[in-house]
């Protein structure tokens with residue numbers, strides 16, 4: 512089996528996967544705190560612990576999805592924010608070889624989520640299409656799939672759609688730029704905006720569904736921001752289908768399609784939930 516890892520800023524998810532691209536068996540998903548506040552050593556120790564928890568005689572390799580920019584050829588983190596302090600330059604393949612004598616691959620977590628959805632989830636029937644994914648979580652992750660693979664290059668800014676400028680001179684983003692998509696469509700931003708209108712809470716979208724005026728107006732602004740974001744994504748990564756995942760999609764629940772319909776795009780909801788990165792790490796490992 513393959514040890515599959517999804518390393519984010521707050522937790523490291525790990526699950527064993529057996530099988531091939533057609534039929535796989537996914538074992539129990541476990542979570543470990545990333546311990547990013549402890550710096551690089553804390554993160555590396557947490558990663559070690561996560562892999563060790565599943566290591567055994569029947570393990571063939573380690574498939575990793577991680578926050579940050581990853582060079583998929585070398586499995587090295589080429590860029591990371593302070594979410595993963597000190598990790599720029601970290602070599603996943605070398606780490607797994609030195610500590611466990613196992614081969615390893617690594618891919619950016621948002622790209623992994625898209626690849627996971629394409630191979631095992633909502634995107635399966637669109638494998639011959641051009642597909643973008645927006646993961647609306649605590650941040651906004653992006654990915655682009657065309658000609659059967661993830662497309663990540665300078666032209667589409669490596670799929671960092673969360674940091675496309677939505678509002679000129681808008682809100683200051685953690686990346687240092689102003690007006691990024693992430694500042695308007697992430698779970699954090701949506702909570703903050705709703706809170707400012709006095710409508711925060713888990714039932715924002717339910718009340719929208721029930722036709723409460725304030726909530727309907729709030730969602731209309733959200734829809735407009737989503738449409739504008741997709742218009743901008745279209746310019747750098749022309750797509751036929753958009754998959755939306757992340758905590759915000761789950762939050763919208765049964766109102767997902769009433770919110771995302773009629774924006775002029777073919778939008779579908781992700782189906783692998785917070786396991787998408789694990790599945791994508793595995794699909795990437797098998798394509799190495």
Ligand SMILES: [Zn+2]
Pocket residue numbers: 673674684685686687688691693
């Ligand atoms: Zn930004």
